[in-house]
Amino acid sequence: xxxxxxxxxxxxxxxxxxxxxxxxYVATAISYRGSDNGLAYILLVMxxxxxxxxxAAQVLDPDPLVKGFFLALSFVGSSLAGLGWFLFAAxxxxxxxxxxxxxxxxxxAVLTGLNIVCIATTPAHDLYWSLSSEPTGTVAxxxxxxxxxxxxxxxxxxxxxxxxxxxxxxAWDAGISVRYTRAYTCAGIVTVLAVLTTDVLVPGGASAxxxxxxxxxxxxxxxxxxxxxxxxxxxxxxx
Numbered sequence: 001x002x003x004x005x006x007x008x009x010x011x012x013x014x015x016x017x018x019x020x021x022x023x024x025y026v027a028t029a030i031s032y033r034g035s036d037n038g039l040a041y042i043l044l045v046m047x048x049x050x051x052x053x054x055x056a057a058q059v060l061d062p063d064p065l066v067k068g069f070f071l072a073l074s075f076v077g078s079s080l081a082g083l084g085w086f087l088f089a090a091x092x093x094x095x096x097x098x099x100x101x102x103x104x105x106x107x108x109a110v111l112t113g114l115n116i117v118c119i120a121t122t123p124a125h126d127l128y129w130s131l132s133s134e135p136t137g138t139v140a141x142x143x144x145x146x147x148x149x150x151x152x153x154x155x156x157x158x159x160x161x162x163x164x165x166x167x168x169x170x171a172w173d174a175g176i177s178v179r180y181t182r183a184y185t186c187a188g189i190v191t192v193l194a195v196l197t198t199d200v201l202v203p204g205g206a207s208a209x210x211x212x213x214x215x216x217x218x219x220x221x222x223x224x225x226x227x228x229x230x231x232x233x234x235x236x237x238x239x
Contacts, residue, residue: 044084050077082160089164141205
């Protein structure tokens with residue numbers, strides 16, 4: 001098996017693990033996220049789950065049209081993940097110093113929604129990409145020729161992930177919940193770099209970004225699980 005084939009199956013296996021982690025991550029968040037905005041975290045988890053699931057689904061069919069369909073759905077998931085990350089960071093208990101800009105949240109949600117609508121109608125236009133006749137280096141993923149919409153989508157992802165990361169970076173710098181704000185910041189930086197490198201330099205279906213972005217949800221789960229452990233310790237103490 002070649003290096004490319006090994007890389008393909010590593011990405012697919014990683015995506016499958018992310019999808020399987022969706023339920024426990026969401027369940028733990030609902031019960032133990034405390035004062036953090038659990039709904040925003042759930043949006044992040046669900047977005048990352050769809051992103052990874054549809055990315056991996058490209059290997060199921062050799063037809064480029066089918067692969068392109070799954071790619072479009074993965075873009076929908078990435079948009080939801082980006083929006084979820086930004087809202088999660090803006091409403092987390094560690095970023096309480098951030099002014100509640102409801103207008104900004106609303107505009108961000110509307111722009112993300114418009115992006116999703118345009119992506120969902122990709123088969124009717126070529127605003128985002130056209131299927132490329134050039135190989136991607138692996139037949140498992142679709143090859144595309146990116147259009148203006150693709151770059152707008154990529155820019156939106158960079159802005160959303162960078163904005164959320166900067167909020168946690170400010171909280172880390174202020175010494176608030178350093179253990180987790182530092183982890184969120186580092187995971188966010190890696191995600192932004194993944195978008196800038198993989199999605200910009202190698203546009204198309206073959207991307208490590210969905211798997212990298214799952215690191216954001218994992219940090220959130222670890223924080224929630226830590227809260228569950230602390231709650232268990234309190235219940236075990238004699239009254």
